[in-house]
Amino acid sequence: MKNNRNRQVILKSRPADIPQADNFEIIESDVPDLRDGQILVHNVYLSVEPAMRGWVSNVANYSEPVRIGEVMRSFAAGEVLQSTHPDFKLGDKVMGMFGWQEFAVVGPAAVTRKVREDGLPLSLSLGVTGLNGITAYFGLLDVGQPRPGDTVVVSTAAGAVGSAVGQINVYFDNTGGAISDTVLRHLAVGARVVICGTASVSSWDPWPHGPRAERHLLVKRARMQGFVIFDYAPRFEEALARLAQWVRDERLRYSEDVLEGIEHAPGAIAGLYRGENTGKRLVKIR
Numbered sequence: 001m002k003n004n005r006n007r008q009v010i011l012k013s014r015p016a017d018i019p020q021a022d023n024f025e026i027i028e029s030d031v032p033d034l035r036d037g038q039i040l041v042h043n044v045y046l047s048v049e050p051a052m053r054g055w056v057s058n059v060a061n062y063s064e065p066v067r068i069g070e071v072m073r074s075f076a077a078g079e080v081l082q083s084t085h086p087d088f089k090l091g092d093k094v095m096g097m098f099g100w101q102e103f104a105v106v107g108p109a110a111v112t113r114k115v116r117e118d119g120l121p122l123s124l125s126l127g128v129t130g131l132n133g134i135t136a137y138f139g140l141l142d143v144g145q146p147r148p149g150d151t152v153v154v155s156t157a158a159g160a161v162g163s164a165v166g167q168i169n170v171y172f173d174n175t176g177g178a179i180s181d182t183v184l185r186h187l188a189v190g191a192r193v194v195i196c197g198t199a200s201v202s203s204w205d206p207w208p209h210g211p212r213a214e215r216h217l218l219v220k221r222a223r224m225q226g227f228v229i230f231d232y233a234p235r236f237e238e239a240l241a242r243l244a245q246w247v248r249d250e251r252l253r254y255s256e257d258v259l260e261g262i263e264h265a266p267g268a269i270a271g272l273y274r275g276e277n278t279g280k281r282l283v284k285i286r
Helices: 122-126 131-144 177-184 214-219 229-248 268-273
Strands: 005-011 024-030 039-047 075-083 093-097 103-106 111-114 152-154 170-173 192-195 223-226 256-260 280-284
Touching (some): 075 103, 122 280, 131 170
Parallel strands (some): 256 280
Antiparallel strands (some): 039 075, 039 280
16 A cells, blocks of 8 residues: 555563563554455554453463564454455445554454444444453353342453443353452352453463362352353354444443553553553554
């Protein structure tokens, strides 16, 4: 793309623990020309996720670590500026794995979905009508299975997933660690525990030691189940339709923490772990 420079946030060094601003660097590069089957996306919002800590770790989890010198992996939402792919046209709103950068030249595999929710902000496609909201939807309703009169406890309820779950005898666990150790002592008989994340655990090498859950689960006849959102991919459209309608009807409320400018991206992950955000953290770049 002639006459356009692309500002990109790259991984400069491998963090020992939580990624800090100095682990990243903002560079400029030319926007490459499109090859057949590619699209050019002008990003508007970049997502900031607790999972990014694992993406830059030296130890692979469910995905390979971002390599030194690579654009930081992230979901983003933006608009198609050019297309050589028949399924995408100029002006389409899209969300996908476009990285921390202003412009992304990608193939269709990088696009999670077109954003078609009329009358809703594009930013919601990275939050309450994105993977965070879908995670809350299936984690709570399918795995947690709340019933009338139940009490729900959500760890990190101010975060992007937790704030979408809401307040019902279900424990929706995003953190693990000391909070979970406390909550497990207060489970009701027949409780359901949804394990969605372990954000409070700084390292799994060596494997941490702590209180055991087995006795609580036995005595309370409770169920604990791990949950990974990608297992529900065939049902994403079901969740998106209901979440969008609940937002329109004001039955589902949301919060966003928007940082203005790509220069705020390098320190944004560390800010999550300091508890600076309420709701979904985003970087708006135009």
